[in-house]
Amino acid sequence: MPELPEVEAVCRKIQAEALGQKIVRAAVFRAGIVRPQSTDEVEAAITGRTIQCVERRAKNILLYLSGGTVVRIHLRMTGNLYVVLDVRLRSASVRAYFEFRGHRGLVFDDPRALGRLHVHTKDEIDQFAATLGPEPLSPEFTLDWLAVAARASRKPAKLFLMDQSTISGLGNIYAAEALFRARVHPAKPMNRLRRPKLKALHEAIVTVLADAVQSACITYSGPGNFGEAESFPCFVYDREGEACSICRRLVRRMSQGGRSTYYCPGCQK
DNA sequence: TCGATCCTGTAG
DNA sequence: CTACAGGATCGA
Numbered sequence: 001m002p003e004l005p006e007v008e009a010v011c012r013k014i015q016a017e018a019l020g021q022k023i024v025r026a027a028v029f030r031a032g033i034v035r036p037q038s039t040d041e042v043e044a045a046i047t048g049r050t051i052q053c054v055e056r057r058a059k060n061i062l063l064y065l066s067g068g069t070v071v072r073i074h075l076r077m078t079g080n081l082y083v084v085l086d087v088r089l090r091s092a093s094v095r096a097y098f099e100f101r102g103h104r105g106l107v108f109d110d111p112r113a114l115g116r117l118h119v120h121t122k123d124e125i126d127q128f129a130a131t132l133g134p135e136p137l138s139p140e141f142t143l144d145w146l147a148v149a150a151r152a153s154r155k156p157a158k159l160f161l162m163d164q165s166t167i168s169g170l171g172n173i174y175a176a177e178a179l180f181r182a183r184v185h186p187a188k189p190m191n192r193l194r195r196p197k198l199k200a201l202h203e204a205i206v207t208v209l210a211d212a213v214q215s216a217c218i219t220y221s222g223p224g225n226f227g228e229a230e231s232f233p234c235f236v237y238d239r240e241g242e243a244c245s246i247c248r249r250l251v252r253r254m255s256q257g258g259r260s261t262y263y264c265p266g267c268q269k
Numbered sequence: 270t271c272g273a274t275c276c277t278g279t280a281g
Numbered sequence: 282c283t284a285c286a287g288g289a290t291c292g293a
Contacts, residue, residue: 001287032275059288077287078277093277112276114288155270164289172287258272259287272293281284 004169
């Protein structure tokens with residue numbers, strides 16, 4: 001499941017392969033992907049435009065097109081975005097594509113079709129960005145900032161980290177891994193963490209994500225799977241019942257916000 | 270703040 | 282065959 005690092009890797013790849021390309025035709029094959037917009041509206045807004053800029057904001061991929069249109073793509077769980085040599089040879093899970101000249105094109109592939117693709121104005125993107133917390137790999141994300149935000153929240157640490165309006169880009173996997181590395185229990189109310197713990201958590205978030213970006217950029221390879229959790233060494237994620245590599249106690253799974261949280265009962269009090 | 274919803278592949 | 286997985290959004 002793509003989180004910040006995987007989305008970053010996709011963005012860099014798309015930037016290298018699709019920047020400056022003119023989209024001669026846009027095709028959307030699944031209405032649910034663009035809802036509440038219509039497939040016609042989205043196709044019309046994209047067709048004929050040139051990709052001028054590729055950016056990531058939180059887990060969103062932003063394609064700035066000529067004429068002021070911005071395409072916002074969210075891969076959610078199983079989405080993927082990649083350039084192919086011929087868009088006509090598409091598999092069943094391709095939900096949309098943007099065709100370049102010579103049948104090359106950018107493909108939005110998503111088996112579960114939970115991903116999203118919308119067209120916006122730049123202003124709308126700015127408004128949306130204003131609802132998101134700081135990027136954890138930006139200079140904006142400082143220990144002092146985290147301390148202020150933490151003081152104001154009684155949320156369990158895991159949910160705090162995954163809330164995009166607080167910090168943007170962390171998902172289930174890297175939130176769990178950051179908490180493990182900082183030795184913070186996922187259910188710990190944020191406002192009960194003291195400075196040393198917050199410092200450890202801040203460092204863990206930054207290093208986990210930076211490492212994962214490197215890993216994702218290396219392992220991510222076009223169509224097919226992300227390297228994601230397979231390539232990135234997880235200590236606790238999806239390791240229920242396995243021995244913690246630090247203290248040998250068994251990794252546990254609990255439910256938070258309807259999702260699985262993995263943690264080590266020995267390392268994370 | 271919590272639960273339902275969207276989807277379909279995979280595990281059971 | 283059913284249950285479950287899960288990010289973001291929306292309604293209760």
